[in-house]
Amino acid sequence: MTERTSPSSPATPSDRTVLLRGGEVHSPADPFATAMVVERGHVAWVGSEGAADAFAGGVDEVLDLDGALVTPAFTDAHVHTTSTGLALTGLDLSGARTLDEALALVRAHAAARPTGEVLLGGGWDASRWPEQRHPSRAELDSAAGGRPLYLPRVDVHSAVVSTALLDSVPGITGLSGYAADEPLTGAAHHAVRAAAHGAIGTAQRTAAQRAALAHAASLGIGTVHECAGPEISDEADLTGLLKLAAEEPGPRVFGYWAEQVANAKDARRIRELGAVGAAGDLFVDGSLGSHTACLHQPYADAPHTGAAHLDAAAIAAHVAACTEAGLQAGFHAIGDAALSAVADGVRAAADRIGLPRVRAARHRVEHAEMLTPATLTAFADLGLTASVQPAFDAAWGGEEGMYAQRLGVDRARTLNQYAAMLKAGIPLALGSDSPVTPLDPWGTVRAAAFHRTPAHRVSVRAAFTAHTRGGWRAVGRDDAGTLVPGAPADYAIWHTGDLVVQAPDDRVARWSTDPRSGTPGLPDLTPGTELPVCLRTVVAGHTVFVRPNA
Missing domain, CATH: 2.30.40.10 (Urease, subunit C, domain 1)
Structure with a gap:
């Protein structure tokens, strides 16, 4: 060129x-x-x-x-920019093949960082290790040399921490989600995350954000949706990111702040932060990997149904208040019970203030992994946008993957129904949830087109559209992407390499010069080909x- x-x-x-x-x-x-x-x-x-x-x-x-x-x-519709940058510049355990290898990486990272610094990392997934267990607190204390250490699991819904960090949080043992020498979840996890991230200086945070945005740009990503909130980061993190994106060349950043809205005053404060919506990771439940996604039936490998953070009444109140204020609302929901609560809550809001107003607001749901026929129909009728992450299926799908471990093979096959969503008329916006899975737009398109469950596959063209124009539509813009x-x-x-189009029967065919096709070509993303x-x-x-x- x-x-x-x-x-x-x-x-x-x-x-x-x-x-x-x-x-x-x-x-x-x-x-x-x-x-x-x-x-x-x-x-x-x-x-x-x-x-x-x-x-x-x-x-x-x-x-x-x-x-x-x-x-x-590309538009990545779900990113945690600072955490992504910290993973790029700090301790990334996603490549660790064993528990011992992960601990060795912690030890090397601790030796390389300044003495007074809180150690931050993440990306570990014990379900992939032969030991099939998380690191103990004693192992972390030894590897970190007695320093404060925060290591969220790959899904960022639970974390293991060192004793030094745990001791810095008053009352931690009385919070929900605390268990001795087990990964922290719920309120306990939020508290240690706040303590760890609160120790990050402005310079370190800005450097991480700058690294994340530069990496996104190097992958052809022109826009990211930052999913921030009081349980994810803090207001200074969001406003600092939006200021950086406005002042320096790089991807556009649309910010979401995941806090419940009760009235116009709350909505005004969300806007004053620079957010485009009170959405993103407003948690209805947790994650499957951490056994905190909320299910109708118990997990296959645990005797409970996960955790519910918002019920239908709270969801309805948030959606109604946001709609009346002209603000986009949204939720994090993964399990089938959580998604039922979302559908019931948004329906109740629509009954209260009118379905056309709710549909026009384009409220969104992050992840939407475990939809049922009833919630599929409800999402389409209510005009909800599904912000989804196909790399989740690539990482954890299949008959021997984490989904099957948590749910059993039959229930695992129902996850991430992208073809059914499109058939029902549910708008899709694709993203990564980085650093949960890496920024990788073409890999994301490939994961949607070659879903581990063939019935859920969509065409390369549909996936590409959802990862470009779909992200713009998810913020209410129809003139871009x-x-x-x-x-x-x-x-x-x-x-x-060669450009191809997808034939009606989903086979990949070579680019046609027949003008009647009217379809621009896209790269061949067949697994095994180079992206x-x-x-x-x-x-x-x-x-x-x-x-x-x-």
Whole structure:
């Protein structure tokens, strides 16, 4: 890919006019487009190489694509930015293959960090280790050298901690979710997380946020939805992130603050934080991995049904108050009982203030893993957006995965029903829940298209749309996430192999030159093929990432 720029002009500010040519442009406006013009931060034109000659003399910059693919930039609809950055710059246990290996990584990290610093890490998953157990507190104390250490499980709904951190939280043993030498859940987990994150200085937090956004940009992600809240982070973390994103080139950030709203005053405070909604991780339940997702029937490997944090009445009150204030509401809900509570609560709100108003607000639900036929129908009728993470299925699905361990094989097969959601008319927005699973947009699309349960698979095109345009629709924007004239110039340029389209019977077929297809091509994501490599990411006409030597 080569670039020709006017020597008297700065490189690609948003008010410049840029011509991209000589590649493949993924645009519904022209499925055979090979060129695109960007003007003042928006797409001005897409079309053929021959027609592009008419623009060549009147632009500030010409970018020769050398056959590369141009697509809309991805939107990751569920991210914890600071935690992602801390994982990138700190202790990441996701690659540990055994308990001993995880403890060795903790020991090495403790030796490398300044003495007075709280040690932070995460990503561990005991279900993948041959020992099939979490690290004990004594093991953590030894590995950390007696220092405060906070290690959330990969799902971030439970954590193991060292004695030094535990002792810094007054009254911890009396909080729900505390058990001696067991992972902390519920209120106990929230308390130690607040203590650990409260010890992070502003400089360390900003460095983590900057690292996370730079990494997202390097993967062709142009927008992230930050899912913040009082049980996840704090107000300074959210406002600091939004300030950083506004001041420095990088992905757009839409912030959500997960706090219950009772009246217009509460809604006003949410807006004053800069959040677009009182949504995200407003917990109705927990997670399957930590046995805290709320189920109708007990777990297969535990004699209980998980934990419920909000009932239908509380959900109804939040949705009604948000709707009346013109604010988007939303919830974290994974288990079937939690999702039933969401459906019942939103229905009650709709009965109170009117279904059309509730539908128009585009309230959202994060994860929505264990939908039943009844809740599928309810989600569609209520206009709820499902913000989902296909990498969860790739990581924990299948007949021997964590889902099957927790629920049994038959119930595990009902999880993450993406095909049924789309068939019912439920809008999908795809994301990662990073750092729970990594930022990896093409891997996310592949995971949805090649779901471990074949009945739940969707086409590559549908998954790609949900990971681009779907994320914009989830924040109430219908004018973005696609490369058509007038849309924001948020795009990524990719080195990739052959482009393909998906045939009606879900087989992958080679790109057709038949204009009747009217379908722009996408990369072949068949498992085993290499995923596309991002060469450049552009947000509102600003270049926010360029791969070296690209």
